[in-house]
Amino acid sequence: MSKKQEIIDRTYELFSRYGDALSLSAIANATSIKKSSLYAHFDSKDHLLFHVIDLELQKFDQATLDVLKTSDSTDLKKTVSDFYYFILYYFNDPTKLVFWKRCMLMSEGPLKKKVEETHMKIHQRNIEYITTLYIDYAKTNDLDEKNVDIFRHSFMVLLLGTLYSLFVFEHRVTPYDHSFHIFWKGVQQHLHKNSLSRERL
Structure with missing residues (x-):
């Protein structure tokens, strides 16, 4: 699984749990990557x-x-x-x-x-x-x-x-x-x- 796909999958799960209140920090923690690295794939939350x-x-x-x-x-x-x-x-x-x-x-x-x-x-x-x-x-x-x-x-x-x-x-x-x-x-x-x-x- 690519890192981008992992981000998408974890975001789906977290969004289902927390809605749009979830943070990029939570997504970064769930995917074990730095928050700054998320911006390599997506411009914003x-x-x-x-x-x-x-x-x-x-x-x-x-x-x-x-x-x-x-x-x-x-x-x-x-x-x-x-x-x-x-x-x-x-x-x-x-x-x-x-x-x-x-x-x-x-x-x-x-x-x-x-x-x-x-x-x-x-x-x-x-x-x-x-x-x-x-x-x-x-x-x-x-x-x-x-x-x-x-x-x-x-x-x-x-x-x-x-x-x-x-x-x-x-x-x-x-x-x-x-x-x-x-x-x-x-x-x-x-x-x-x-x-x-x-x-x-």
Whole structure:
């Protein structure tokens, strides 16, 4: 393992434990190198932290993209269900869950803003991808294309509500099947062109 990779790995562990309050001195001690030597790899603590966080964001981005690329545009329920349960599965890893909680709890400042902007781009890409599938599906399945904004908003509420629930309660409280059922029931009841076609979904 290279020294740079060791720094990244130890920083991941320390960030999960202490958040952005961790110091370069703590990182140097954990890697048994001089604090000044850290600057040979990273310009500052924020530079190092963003690099570590961005690596995790890239992994999450690729994982969600892989799920969406295998989605079936002819089965909207399966597509959104697969994506929703993938999110639950991804954060079933305690290490990832703690790391992302620390990201949420970072102090206000340029680093947090940069992380939030990067995360939001991923989130928006995923939502737009699923929104496009909704529009394609609506054309042949009696859904009203005009309701795409309602669908997008409802799915965002479901996802973000689930994520915040995971971060707060972890997996001690898990009404997630029920949450998805309520979401899909709303799609059936409110997004069809007429009530007679609801059972076709």
